[in-house]
Amino acid sequence: MGVYIVASIAWLVAIESTLNGGFYESVAWLWLPLLAIVAAYAWCYRHWLTQRLRRRWKVVGYAAMTCGLLLLMSWPYWMAANALVDRGEMVLHGPLTKKYIAGARYRANALEFRDLATGQIASVPVSPQLYHAASPGAQVRCVFRRGWFGIAYRWRKSSIGPPCTIQPQRNGPPN
Numbered sequence: 009m010g011v012y013i014v015a016s017i018a019w020l021v022a023i024e025s026t027l028n029g030g031f032y033e034s035v036a037w038l039w040l041p042l043l044a045i046v047a048a049y050a051w052c053y054r055h056w057l058t059q060r061l062r063r064r065w066k067v068v069g070y071a072a073m074t075c076g077l078l079l080l081m082s083w084p085y086w087m088a089a090n091a092l093v094d095r096g097e098m099v100l101h102g103p104l105t106k107k108y109i110a111g112a113r114y115r116a117n118a119l120e121f122r123d124l125a126t127g128q129i130a131s132v133p134v135s136p137q138l139y140h141a142a143s144p145g146a147q148v149r150c151v152f153r154r155g156w157f158g159i160a161y162r163w164r165k166s167s168i169g170p171p172c173t174i175q176p177q178r179n180g181p182p183n
Contacts, residue, residue: 012081019084023091023161024171025152026100027110027118027131030159034086039079046075090155091163098154100130104146104174107139119172121148134172145177 050057050071057067106120110133117139120131132150134142142148150172152160162171 016081016084019088023087024164025161030087031083034083042078090157090159093156095154098152098160101149147175149173
């Protein structure tokens with residue numbers, strides 16, 4: 009389990025997406041297979057687990073916790089599988105609706121905007137400089153890659169240029 013978690017963290021560090029990008033998709037697709045794997049393991053080793061833990065409810069409790077942990081730590085693997093097949097460039101752009109600081113312990117500057125192409129709300133982590141330069145109504149443009157599952161991603165150590173740019177809001181008609 010330790011190797012699984014360490015590799016998961018490595019994928020989490022290597023791949024960048026919109027905030028929580030791919031998490032909901034991974035939960036929707038993986039909850040049933042992971043539940044089946046954990047349940048099969050608990051069933052096959054039920055006698056040994058019951059002897060070791062001394063109570064059946066503890067076996068069920070540990071199985072539920074293991075399934076939940078596997079589900080949370082499988083998200084980066086889902087993003088890695090998504091990044092295996094590059095289906096081209098994906099540009100998210102639209103007017104800035106909100107900027108905020110996400111997280112309590114490890115803070116991340118984030119911009120939220122409505123993508124003009126899809127109408128979806130996108131939240132993207134940005135540098136502190138870009139965060140402070142952004143103002144409500146400014147046009148945000150972020151370049152990602154479209155992965156195998158259609159999820160926007162970007163390799164963190166990529167040389168494709170700045171991930172997001174800001175165009176200030178125009179106050180009057182163009183000249």
